[in-house]
Amino acid sequence: xxxxxxxxxxxxxxxxxxxxxxxxxxxxxxxxxxxxxxxxxxxxxxxxxxxxxxxxxxxxxxxxxxxxxxxxxxxxxxxxxxxxxxxxxxxxxxxxxxxxxxxxxxxxxxxxxxxxxxxxxxxxxxxxxxxxxxxxxxxxxxxxxxxxxxxxx
Numbered sequence: 325x326x327x328x329x330x331x332x333x334x335x336x337x338x339x340x341x342x343x344x345x346x347x348x349x350x351x352x353x354x355x356x357x358x359x360x361x362x363x364x365x366x367x368x369x370x371x372x373x374x375x376x377x378x379x380x381x382x383x384x385x386x387x388x389x390x391x392x393x394x395x396x397x398x399x400x401x402x403x404x405x406x407x408x409x410x411x412x413x414x415x416x417x418x419x420x421x422x423x424x425x426x427x428x429x430x431x432x433x434x435x436x437x438x439x440x441x442x443x444x445x446x447x448x449x450x451x452x453x454x455x456x457x458x459x460x461x462x463x464x465x466x467x468x469x470x471x472x473x474x475x476x477x
Contacts, residue, residue, distance in 0.1 A: 328397075328398075328400065328462050328465070328466070329462075329465045329466075329469070330458070330461040330462045330464075330465050331436065331439055331440040331461040331462075331464040331465050332440055332458070332461045336465055337436060337437065337440065340436055340465065340468050340469065340472070341433050341436055341437070343472045343477045344364075344429060344432055344433055344436070344468070344472065344477075345429075345433075346477050347360050347363075347364070347429065347472065347475055347477050348360065349361055349425050351475040351476065351477060352475065352476060353474060353475060354405075354473070354474055354475065354476055355405040355406060355474055356405065356406055356474055357416070358415070358416075358471075358474070359422070360425075360475050361415075361422035361425050361428060362415035362416065362422055363471050363474065363475065364422070364425070364428045364429050364431075364432050365415040365419055365420040365421070365422050365428055366409065366413055366414065366415055366419060366471070367432045367435070367467070367468060367471060368420065368428065368431040368432050368435060369412065369413035369415075369419045369420050370409075370413045370467060371432075371435035371436075371439060371464070372435070373410075373412065373413055373447070373450065374446055374447050374448075374449060374460070374463075375435075375439075375444070375445075375446065375447065376445070376447045378412065378413075379412060380410050380412045380413060380450050381410055381411070381412060381450065382448075382450055382451075383410060383450050383451045384448070384449075384450065384451055384452070384453050385451075388451040388452055388453075389451075389452055389453040392451065392452065393449075393451075393452035393453070393455070393459075396452070396463075396466070397452075397455070397459050397462045397463060397466070402470075402473075403466065403470045405474070410450050432468075436464070436468060439460075439461070439464045440461055440464070446460045449463065
C-alpha cells in the first residue's frame with residue numbers, strides 16, 4: 325500500500341481537527357452545493373454509516389470495489405469534485421439536517437478521534453465494499469480532507 329496520510333497518525337488527526345476548527349458557517353465553497361454546516365453533517369453521517377450506526381444504501385459495483393477503491397485509497401490523486409453521495413448521508417435529502425454548527429462540528433471531531441481506535445469495528449463502504457483497517461484510516465483522512473479543501477480550509 326502506498327503511504328498516505330491516515331488517521332493512524334496522531335499528528336494527522338490533530339491537524340484535521342485544527343482545520344475543522346477553522347471552518348465557519350461563512351466559509352466559502354470552492355465546488356459542490358453543500359453549505360459548510362451541511363458538510364459537517366455529511367461527514368458525521370458518513371462516519372456513523374461505516375461504523376454501523378446509520379443505515380446507508382449500497383452503490384457497490386465491481387468497478388467501485390476493484391478500480392475506484394484502488395485509485396481513491398492507494399494513489400495520491402485528489403478525489404474528484406462533485407461526485408454525488410448516498411442520499412442517507414446528504415443533508416439535503418435523507419441525511420442529518422444542520423441544527424447547531426458548533427454541536428455538529430463537535431460530532432465530527434468526536435468521530436475523527438474515535439475512528440482510529442484499535443477496537444473500532446468498521447462495516448462496508450457503500451461503494452468500495454469491505455476495506456482493511458489501513459484502508460479505512462486512509463479513507464477517513466482523505467474524506468475529511470477532501471471536504472475541508474472544498475471550503476478552503
